[in-house]
Amino acid sequence: GQQVMQIPQYQHVQEGEDFTTYCNSSTTLSNIQWYKQRPGGHPVFLIQLVKSGEVKKQKRLTFQFGEAKKNSSLHITATQTTDVGTYFCADGGTSYGKLTFGQGTILTVHP
Amino acid sequence: DTAVSQTPKYLVTQMGNDKSIKCEQNLGHDTMYWYKQDSKKFLKIMFSYNNKELIINETVPNRFSPKSPDKAHLNLHINSLELGDSAVYFCASSQDSGLGNTIYFGEGSWLTVV
Numbered sequence: 001g002q003q004v005m006q007i008p009q010y011q012h013v014q015e016g017e018d019f020t021t022y023c024n025s026s027t028t029l030s031n032i033q034w035y036k037q038r039p040g041g042h043p044v045f046l047i048q049l050v051k052s053g054e055v056k057k058q059k060r061l062t063f064q065f066g067e068a069k070k071n072s073s074l075h076i077t078a079t080q081t082t083d084v085g086t087y088f089c090a091d092g093g094t095s096y097g098k099l100t101f102g103q104g105t106i107l108t109v110h111p
Numbered sequence: 112d113t114a115v116s117q118t119p120k121y122l123v124t125q126m127g128n129d130k131s132i133k134c135e136q137n138l139g140h141d142t143m144y145w146y147k148q149d150s151k152k153f154l155k156i157m158f159s160y161n162n163k164e165l166i167i168n169e170t171v172p173n174r175f176s177p178k179s180p181d182k183a184h185l186n187l188h189i190n191s192l193e194l195g196d197s198a199v200y201f202c203a204s205s206q207d208s209g210l211g212n213t214i215y216f217g218e219g220s221w222l223t224v225v
Contacts, residue, residue: 031211042201042216043154050211086152092211098167099214101154 004029004091006102014110019076021105023089031092032072033099034063038085046074048092079109114138115217117202123223124192131188132220134202142166143185144203144214145177154201160185161208192224 005024013019023032031050035043047056049065049072056063062075076083086106090099117134124130136143144167145157159167160179174190185202199219205212 033211033213037152042218043214044216045213048211048213088154098156098159100156104152104154106152 004089004100004102006089006105008105009103010106010108012108012110013079015081016078019079019083019107021074021087021089021107023072023074023102025070025091028069029072029091030069032065033090033092034072034074035088035090035101036085037088037104041085043088076107079107081109081111083107084109115202115204115215117200117217117220119220120218121221121223123225126192126194126224128192129188129190130192130222131186132200132202132222133184133186134217135184136202136204136215136217137183138204138215140204140215141182141207142205142212143179143182144205145185145187146201146203146216148199148201148219150198158185158187159208166208189222192222194224197222197224 007022033048034046036046037043047063052069053067054065060077064073086104088104089102092099115136142161144159146154147157148154156169157171158177162182163179176188179185199221201219202217203214205214
């Protein structure tokens with residue numbers, strides 16, 4: 001079935017450093033969603049990308065959808081300790097509202 | 112007001128027992144889900160209901176039986192619990208079952224089977 005591969009699995013950064021997580025699919029995605037899960041919390045929707053080459057920004061977060069719509073990335077500029085958590089990409093293009101999640105990237109930010 | 116609420120939040124039980132997790136959403140959404148998150152944080156869909164009708168059943172053992180009495184509720188009953196059932200179970204909802212819907216998750220139910 002459709003798989004979405006996400007790397008890296010873990011990322012440790014010093015506060016103030018940048019962070020990027022990547023999501024790749026072997027097939028074209030109709031749309032991709034990003035979620036953040038704080039430690040002990042639940043996944044919370046961040047953004048959805050639909051168009052080829054789309055770039056969206058939320059403050060220090062930049063989301064990109066590849067030209068071929070087979071990959072996506074989330075970049076955080078100047079990380080803060082509040083950015084800790086697991087970031088998931090999800091293929092939102094399968095049937096019946098089903099989201100297929102990537103494995104997630106666990107981000108740790110050292111003060 | 113919590114949009115998607117599930118109870119209990121924590122559940123510790125012995126192997127072989129039967130347990131239920133309840134979920135309610137007050138968003139007026141048509142579609143509800145159960146997701147399982149394992150110890151490696153992997154999130155996988157188990158079931159989806161649209162207006163009380165089962166639309167997704169993802170290769171889940173038949174010890175797991177969802178029930179949706181109305182579109183605002185989706186409960187999960189688990190029979191004969193096994194050690195491998197230990198996980199976090201998230202209830203979720205979306206406006207409908209169309210493509211690209213945002214999913215709203217409940218706070219999770221931490222199930223530990225001993």
